[in-house]
Amino acid sequence: MWEIKLADGFTVSALGLGCSSMSHGYGPGDRDDEESAKVLHRAVDLGITLFDTADVYGPFTNEELLGRTLEPYRDRIRFATKCGLIARPDGNLTRNGRPEHLRAACEASLRRLRTDAIDLYQLHRIDPDVPLAETWGALGELVTEGKVRALGISHATTAELDLVHRVFPLTTAQYELSVWAPENGAEVLPWCRAHGVGFLAFAPIGRGFLSGKVSHDSLYTGDSRNRDPRFDLDAMQANEVILAGLRDVCARHGGAVTPSQVAIAWVLAQGPDVVPIPGTRRLRWLEENAAAAELRLTEEDMQQLDRLPSAIGEMRWDAVRPDGADLSRTARTTQD
Template identity: 45%
Template sequence: MEDLVKHIRLRDLDVSRIGLGAMGMSHGYTGAGTDDEQSVRTIHRALELGVTLIDTAEVYGPYTNEELVGRALKDRRDQVVLATKFGMISHTGRPEGPDSSPASIRTAVEGSLKRLDTDRIDLYYQHRVDPGTPIEETVGALAELVAEGKIRHIGLSEAGPGTIRRAHAVHPVTAVQSEYSLFTRDPEARVLPVLRELNIGFVPFSPLGRGFLTGTIRSTEQFDSSDFRADNPRFSGENFQHNLHLADQVAAVAAEIGATPGQVALAWLLAQGNDIAPIPGTRRVARVEENTAADAVTLTDEHLARLSALPPAAGDTHNEAGMRMMER
C-alpha cells in the first residue's frame, strides 16, 4: 500500500511525520488496557497507512504497554522506528523521583528490549530530567549503549535548553519530546530555537491536547476514575470552560475546510516546521485513520494566523507533582 504519510528527518533518523503514541492503549486514559486486541489492530492499521514512528515507555502500565507493542510488532519490527523511554522507574532502589543513573539505565534497557521482543531500540529517551544525576553521566551511559548496538539514537523528554546543550555536547541528541499543541505553546520561545540551532528533531506529545482538541470532550463525566485527566488542571472548573471555548474555535475552522478538529490541530503543528513529528495517541482504528489523514490537510495563511492567535489554554499541563519534573 502506498504510504499516505510523508516523511521527515529527526536529525539523521527518517520517520513518518505523524507517528503513533501507544500510552493510552494501556495507561492513563479511560478504558486503557480493556481491549488489547483492538490496540494491536490499531498499530497494524497505522503501519498500513505508512506510520513508522511508534512511541511507548517502560512506565506505561508500568511495563504492559511495551509488552503490547512488542506483540503487535512481531514479524513487523523492521517496518518501524521504535521509541521507548526510561527514567521514571528507579532500578537502583531510589525511594522517589526519576532515576537516570547509569546503573538504572542498564537495568531499564534490558527490560525494555525483552518486553519489546527486539534486539535494539531505535530512539531511547530519558523520560524526565533526573536532578540527582548529571546529564553528562546519563548521556555517557547512553553513548555506551549506542556503541553496543542496543540503542540507535538518543532522545530527551521535557528537557530545557541548558540540559539539551550539555547532553548534546557528550553525544548527539536525535530528538526531544515535549508537550506541544495549540493548547501548549511553551516550547516555541526557549526550546525550539535551540533544537534548530543544533539540528535536533522535535516530537510533540499530546498534540491533541489530551483529546480536548478533537472536539469530542464536553464534560469531565466522560472520564472514569483511572483517567489522569480527572485531576488535571486543564479539565477543572473554569479552566475547562475556557478551554472548551478554544476547542470550539478550532472546530469552527475544521467546519470551514471540511476536516475534523483533530486534523486541524495536527495540520497546524505540521505547518510549524519540517523537523516536527507529532505522536497523537489512540487505541482505535478509526482515530488512527483520521489522524494520519491530517497529513493531507492544508491550512490557508488566514487559518494558520487565526489558530496561532488563539489565547493560551487555562491551567497547567500536569498536576503539581508532574509540573515539578518538567524543565521549561
Template identity: 50%
Template structure:
C-alpha cells in the first residue's frame, strides 16, 4: 500500500481526514490486557504517518488516562490530526476514590459537568483547542438544548471547533441541530449493527454531517479471531449478549461469509468488514481500535479495497446477529 491512505471530507466545510481513523479507547479501557500490544504512543504515531488522522478518545476512557496518552503521543504532530474527544459520561468511583471499572459510566449532560469536562480534556490533551467535541451520550435528565448550548458556548470561546454527538436518535439530532450545527454523529455501525443505515445516516446526509462508525469490526468479532466465548474477567465483551457461547456460535455464520468474500480479494475479514462500512457513504469514516501496529496497518489497507456490487449485495443480505448489543 502507499504510505498514506486516501482522505474524505467528513462534514461540510470540515477538514479532510483519513478514510479510516483510530479509536484509542481499547488502549486503556474495556478490553483487558493484551500481552502482544505495542507501545500506545507508537501505535498512534504510526496511524498518523499512515494518514489515519481522525484520532478518537474520551475523558471517560481510563477514566482520564486515555486522553493523557493521546496528548503525549501527539506532541509535535498536533497539526497533522483532527483530534476528537468526548464528554457527558461520568465515571463511577469506589468509596476510596478509585475508578470502579465494574460499573458503567452514567450520563451527565449538565452544563456544569460539561464545562468542567471540556477544560479537563484540554488540560490532559495539552492542547489549546479540540477539533471535534462530542456529547458522549444524551442525558435523559437534561434537555438536549441545555447540553448542546454549553458546547456552543465552548465553540464561541474557541475551546472547541466543531460539535458532535454520539448515539443520538433522529429526534434528538433535530433538537441538537436547532441549537447549533452538528458536524458529526458517532454511532455503532458494522456488518452486525446496521440499524443506523435507515435512520441516522440519512439524517447526516441531509444535514451535511459526517458519520463516524465505532466498533466497525464488531468489537473484534468480524475479524474471525473469536470462535469460542473465552474472555478475561476484565474484558467487557464477556458480559455482552452477542459474545455468549450460544449466540457466538450462531454469529459465526456472519464471519464465515465475510471470510469467503475476503478470499476472493486476497484480503482479510477485517479489511472486508471495513470496506463494507466505507461503502455506505462518502461521509462515513470507521474508527477501528487496535493496540498492535500490525493490525493498524492491516486496517489502513482496507481503505484501498473496493468491493464489487455483487459482493456488497451479498454482505447486505447477511442475517441479523443473535443477541442484542448490550
C-alpha cells in the first residue's frame, strides 16, 4: 500500500485501521480476540502501518490486544493511541486533562502496547476544567522525554487548534469525515493545511451505514449506533439518498467496487494529507476496505458525491456537563 507523509515527516500508510470495534460498542460478541488478531496480522500483510486505539476502548483491552498481537511487527508499524477520557462504571465518560493523569495514562499505555514510545499520542477530548495550555504542555513534555514521538488531537475547535499548536507542534488532527459527514473537510481541513498538520478521518464508512449492509433492525441491543441520531429509523430512511449516490458510482465502475470502497476513496480524494482509518473486526471487510486505496474516482464521480446531502440526524461530540461527563446521545459507548 502506498504511503502518505504527514507533518514533520510522520509517514503512514494511505489507510489506517481503526481498532475500537474489536473491543466494544457493537453489541453481542463485541470481543473475538482470535478473529481480531487475524485482522491485525492481515492488516500488516496488506501494508497498513497506522493502528488507531485508545486507553478508553474496552477500557484498556484494545491496547492490550494490539500490544501482544503487533509486538513482532513493532519496527514496521505506528501505534496511535489516545488519552483524556475515563470510562466510569455507569458507562459515562469523564474528561481528565490534568498533567498528572496524562502522565500516568501514558505510562499505562506504554505497558499495554508493549513499547518504549508511543508513535502518536492524541488528546481524545479537551477537559474544560483544566487550562488547555497546561494539558498540552504536559503532553509536549512526554515528547521531549522520548515517551511519545508525536502529538495529535481530536474534536477541537480551530481556535483550540491554534492554541495547542503554539504551545507544542501538532502532527495530526482526528475528526469524523465521510460522504455523509463532510463538514470537517470544509472547517478543519483548511486549518490543517495552513499549518502543515495531517488529518486522520475516522468513520469514513459512516459507522457502517455507507456499506449498505446495516439496517435499523440489524442493530443489536447495546449497539452504540442506537444512540446515534443518524441511525434512528426515520433518519436512516432519509439517508438512503446518500447510499443511492454511492451505488450510482459503483454502477459507473461496472459494479466492480462496493459502496464502502467508494466512500473510502472519496475521503482519500480529499487530498494527500488525509488518512482514512476505517474500523473493522472482520477479515472480509478489512480486505474490502484496503482495496479502496487503489480505487480512483473520476471527476464525474466526485461531482456527484459532493452534491449529496449531509446525513439527517445531528451528531454532538462536544456536549459536556460541569463534571466532565459527556451529554451527547452517543457518549455512553461511542468513544471515537
